[in-house]
Amino acid sequence: MEAQLDELTLLSLLRQRDxxxxxxxxxxxxxxLVRLATIYVQDTxxxxxVAQETWLAVLHGLDLFEGRSxxxxxxxxxxxxxxxxxxxxxxxTISYADWEDRPAVSPDRFNDSSAEKWPDHWAxxxxxASWDEIPEDLLLSQETLNIIREAIxxxxxxxRSVIALHDMEELSAQEICNILEISETNQRVLLxxxxxxxxxxxxxxxxxxx
Amino acid sequence: xxxxxxxxxLVELVTDYLEGTLLEDVHVQFENHLSGCDGCTxxxxxxxxTILLTGKVREENLTPIQRDDLLRLFRDWKKA
Numbered sequence: 001m002e003a004q005l006d007e008l009t010l011l012s013l014l015r016q017r018d019x020x021x022x023x024x025x026x027x028x029x030x031x032x033l034v035r036l037a038t039i040y041v042q043d044t045x046x047x048x049x050v051a052q053e054t055w056l057a058v059l060h061g062l063d064l065f066e067g068r069s070x071x072x073x074x075x076x077x078x079x080x081x082x083x084x085x086x087x088x089x090x091x092x093t094i095s096y097a098d099w100e101d102r103p104a105v106s107p108d109r110f111n112d113s114s115a116e117k118w119p120d121h122w123a124x125x126x127x128x129a130s131w132d133e134i135p136e137d138l139l140l141s142q143e144t145l146n147i148i149r150e151a152i153x154x155x156x157x158x159x160r161s162v163i164a165l166h167d168m169e170e171l172s173a174q175e176i177c178n179i180l181e182i183s184e185t186n187q188r189v190l191l192x193x194x195x196x197x198x199x200x201x202x203x204x205x206x207x208x209x210x
Numbered sequence: 211x212x213x214x215x216x217x218x219x220l221v222e223l224v225t226d227y228l229e230g231t232l233l234e235d236v237h238v239q240f241e242n243h244l245s246g247c248d249g250c251t252x253x254x255x256x257x258x259x260t261i262l263l264t265g266k267v268r269e270e271n272l273t274p275i276q277r278d279d280l281l282r283l284f285r286d287w288k289k290a
Contacts, residue, residue: 017288019281026280031269048276052283059287104221105253113218120216127217127249128256139259145267148260152267167264173229184231192225199260 040087104196151201163194
């Protein structure tokens with residue numbers, strides 16, 4: 001595979017209407033854009049259209065882009081705005097499922113709160129075990145990454161978009177708050193719930209005895 | 211002791227800890243607990259690895275139809 005071009009190079013190539021630069025960008029972000037759009041418009045075909053409109057807006061806006069945010073953030077922000085308009089709501093209401101107060105770890109792995117010895121500490125035999133002994137081949141295998149993707153797909157939609165933007169796209173918390181119009185605290189709560197569930201899915205897969 | 215953090219509390223604070231948003235005294239309790247608890251140390255390590263691995267997950271590749279649509283869009287823009 002060809003080396004990935006950095007954003008500044010991409011931007012200047014795009015401004016010269018270079019097709020390979022455009023191809024690299026859409027390969028990188030199109031699927032993520034469609035995914036993000038689906039939290040505002042439920043229909044995946046409409047999400048696909050919104051993502052296409054976003055690319056068109058990106059191309060037409062290239063000369064206006066001032067580089068105050070990263071190119072990536074700019075593209076995601078355009079997408080979010082278009083998806084909101086298309087979905088007919090200015091701000092998304094975060095669904096009940098996103099806030100459902102599910103603990104990070106199943107309560108039955110801890111001693112009872114009223115236990116005399118070590119209340120609310122890991123119960124005997126329930127403490128997490130290190131993953132250090134797991135061969136790197138397995139840890140980094142496509143199969144393991146698929147487990148993560150499946151776990152993310154099953155998350156409530158706001159949790160899914162926060163973990164995708166934060167841990168997959170590596171946008172900053174501040175950028176995510178702007179795009180999704182949520183507070184930093186809410187962003188962290190959603191991120192934490194999402195990560196906790198992904199960790200559990202990985203543990204179930206890597207250490208089924210737990 | 212009153213102020214000691216339990217394992218059940220710690221697992222809910224991992225993201226706040228990693229993002230550096232815990233209040234100072236809670237941050238200290240968090241680290242004190244970690245230094246004496248193998249289970250939570252492993253848990254913390256698993257969360258770090260989870261984050262790292264999530265960063266390696268790529269979205270699905272584009273379908274040929276998606277790629278064609280997007281290239282057409284690009285070429286139309288280029289011509290205009």
